[in-house]
Amino acid sequence: MIPKVGISEGKEPLFYNESHHAWREEVRKFVSKEIAPFVEEWEEAGEFPRELYKKAADVGLMGMGYDEKYGGTTEGIDIFHGIVTAEEFAHGCGGVSASLLSHNIAIPLIQSLGTEEQKEKFIPPVVRGEKIAALAMTEPSGGSDVASLKTKALRKGDHFIVNGSKMFITSGMRADTYVVGVRTGGEGATGISVLVIEKDTPGFTQSPLKKMGWLSSDTAVLYFDNCKVPVENLIGGENSGWIGVMSNFSQERLGMAAGMNAYSQICIDEAVAWAKERKTFGKPLIDNQVIKHKLVDMNRAVKTSRAWTELLSWRVMNGESPIADLAMLKVHASKAMELCAREAMQILGGAGYLRANSGPGKVERIYREVRVNAIGGGSEEIMYDLAARQLGYRS
Amino acid sequence: MKILVPVKRVIDPYVNIRVKSDQTGVETENVKMSMNPFCEIAVEEAIRLKEAGKAEEIIAVSIGNQSCQETIRTALAMGADRGIHVLTEEKVEPISIAKILAKICESESPGLVISGKQAIDGDNNQTGQMLAALTDMPQGTFASKVEIDGDKVKVTREIDGGLQTVNLNMPAIITTDLRLNEPRYASLPNIMKAKKKPIDQKSPEDYGVDVTPRVSILKVIEPPKRQAGIKVENVGDLVEKLKNEAGVI
Numbered sequence A: 001m002i003p004k005v006g007i008s009e010g011k012e013p014l015f016y017n018e019s020h021h022a023w024r025e026e027v028r029k030f031v032s033k034e035i036a037p038f039v040e041e042w043e044e045a046g047e048f049p050r051e052l053y054k055k056a057a058d059v060g061l062m063g064m065g066y067d068e069k070y071g072g073t074t075e076g077i078d079i080f081h082g083i084v085t086a087e088e089f090a091h092g093c094g095g096v097s098a099s100l101l102s103h104n105i106a107i108p109l110i111q112s113l114g115t116e117e118q119k120e121k122f123i124p125p126v127v128r129g130e131k132i133a134a135l136a137m138t139e140p141s142g143g144s145d146v147a148s149l150k151t152k153a154l155r156k157g158d159h160f161i162v163n164g165s166k167m168f169i170t171s172g173m174r175a176d177t178y179v180v181g182v183r184t185g186g187e188g189a190t191g192i193s194v195l196v197i198e199k200d201t202p203g204f205t206q207s208p209l210k211k212m213g214w215l216s217s218d219t220a221v222l223y224f225d226n227c228k229v230p231v232e233n234l235i236g237g238e239n240s241g242w243i244g245v246m247s248n249f250s251q252e253r254l255g256m257a258a259g260m261n262a263y264s265q266i267c268i269d270e271a272v273a274w275a276k277e278r279k280t281f282g283k284p285l286i287d288n289q290v291i292k293h294k295l296v297d298m299n300r301a302v303k304t305s306r307a308w309t310e311l312l313s314w315r316v317m318n319g320e321s322p323i324a325d326l327a328m329l330k331v332h333a334s335k336a337m338e339l340c341a342r343e344a345m346q347i348l349g350g351a352g353y354l355r356a357n358s359g360p361g362k363v364e365r366i367y368r369e370v371r372v373n374a375i376g377g378g379s380e381e382i383m384y385d386l387a388a389r390q391l392g393y394r395s
Numbered sequence B: 001m002k003i004l005v006p007v008k009r010v011i012d013p014y015v016n017i018r019v020k021s022d023q024t025g026v027e028t029e030n031v032k033m034s035m036n037p038f039c040e041i042a043v044e045e046a047i048r049l050k051e052a053g054k055a056e057e058i059i060a061v062s063i064g065n066q067s068c069q070e071t072i073r074t075a076l077a078m079g080a081d082r083g084i085h086v087l088t089e090e091k092v093e094p095i096s097i098a099k100i101l102a103k104i105c106e107s108e109s110p111g112l113v114i115s116g117k118q119a120i121d122g123d124n125n126q127t128g129q130m131l132a133a134l135t136d137m138p139q140g141t142f143a144s145k146v147e148i149d150g151d152k153v154k155v156t157r158e159i160d161g162g163l164q165t166v167n168l169n170m171p172a173i174i175t176t177d178l179r180l181n182e183p184r185y186a187s188l189p190n191i192m193k194a195k196k197k198p199i200d201q202k203s204p205e206d207y208g209v210d211v212t213p214r215v216s217i218l219k220v221i222e223p224p225k226r227q228a229g230i231k232v233e234n235v236g237d238l239v240e241k242l243k244n245e246a247g248v249i
């Protein structure tokens, strides 16, 4: 269990106040009642009921951080409410979190770049849990090099004609509101715009993808075949979508890190519980130095990751954008998760290899969820590259 | 109409209870605390009555140490309007709670007091009934359904033989049973709003109540651990053991 206070806190809380604790309690209750008991069933089925969006909206999960006038909650809300949410959602499963909260990578773009009319039109139905929002940047030709995206949007009077496709899109089948990166200008970052494309646009089709993990999450390929998209759906200026797309990544990376830290912690907790119970060669597994050291190693990785996550959250909250640190943090968190999932599986032995969503079985699922965390939202290699550039490592 | 809802802070129902090594009580240091589940049901019922236009104001009361404020905040985040915290470090017994609540009833004149039928720590199941005796208000305990009609309230009670319905004149006291309702989550906007709702800080002396415990606890011990069973080789062994060891045949 993630403790009530943060890792970098002693008796005097540094980052968390009473509202964070109260919110953690409620999210924990919500996840343990509305999600955790059904994870196995939903992972098997490859989806979860759509009514979960409404339930999540009712507790204020969907509107967190979005303007009050669009039905959201901002007063008193800071980045740590998001950290708490990501950590507690790890007690459900990665797939449900990814799809249920996919609007959190899409709506911020509308909120920060959109016009009043656009915000009024697109944000409230998502915050109410009636519509689902998705972000579509990655393409079949590549996701790391976002600046080279190929989906074309040609201006024709008061419409854009969109042609191209998008790959690995979370909530790709079920979303109603897609925030899509398109090329409206020349090559590179300066030719990119952001369009909202709605589900019922003629010529827009989707097809589902089967995955290694995040089984209950909806992931799809999107096809745009001469889609007519009204100019009113252009978010921000023409050819100036890039900055918005990039700044969107900071929050996403912090949120992913927070989630990963919590998955790692679950691996540790399950491994410890097992190692205390399980006897081999006449004594509990945990009495072997090899096992103890594995557990300490896992703790070392997670504790540093959590402390760094909190510190960077605090810096971002205070207006900084520590891009290199955020990139390194994301790698640190996914490597910690990889280590914890691996070592937990070793400690669990055969029991860890079985599918089940309780006890040791969780680790098997988390093991399969490691890779998407190390690839999505900026892969480890790309994060290293970004950090190196930011740190000025060149001759 | 005002509704008064007493709420108690108890060890979270999902925590494994540990007895203190000196046998003076159970361990509460660094243990997760929550609102007593029956009190949550009481808060929920009050909010539903308010939402249905049957009540105007909900007051949550908690009696105990400083951290009871958190429990009141939870009630405020669910939808109660204001809180009263009666601060005391004493372990307050049902009779003292009932006396303080009776005084609060005098000053607030609630149309209904809705409390849990019992708290999951002491399992006393006394406070509501004692309050009824002290205030001379009618009581509907173990409620599984509450319907207000004018100045009367119809309470369906869960009793051993089935369901009993009582019709009470208000002001009245209701204690909640498990099936009365399913408490809501405190939503994020309501958690933030709750920070601004007022909590009155009082002391037992303000109400002229002496909360010194009347009962002294001599010793608290773990229930005996169940011994592991044994496997017998054959029927002969079984009969032999039943006869000579268990002494049942």
Ligand SMILES: Cc1cc2nc3c(=O)[nH]c(=O)nc-3n(C[C@H](O)[C@H](O)[C@H](O)COP(=O)(O)OP(=O)(O)OC[C@H]3O[C@@H](n4cnc5c(N)ncnc54)[C@H](O)[C@@H]3O)c2cc1C
Pocket (backbone or CB within 6 Å): A134, A135, A136, A137, A138, A139, A141, A142, A143, A144, A145, A167, A168, A169, A170, A171, A211, A214, A219, A372, A375, A376, A377, A378, A379, A380, A381, A382, A385
């Ligand atoms: C389950 C899932 C859900 C997703 N959801 C979304 C979504 O909702 N929206 C969205 O837009 N995208 C989404 N993605 C896409 C994700 O962001 C991309 O997969 C990711 O950015 C990597 O892109 P790619 O898969 O095209 O790999 P590529 O870009 O082709 O890279 C392949 C490999 O090469 C490495 N590599 C690439 N360039 C270099 C280089 N210059 N130097 C060294 N190594 C390099 C990469 O690190 C990677 O390991 C999702 C992906 C998954 C798996």
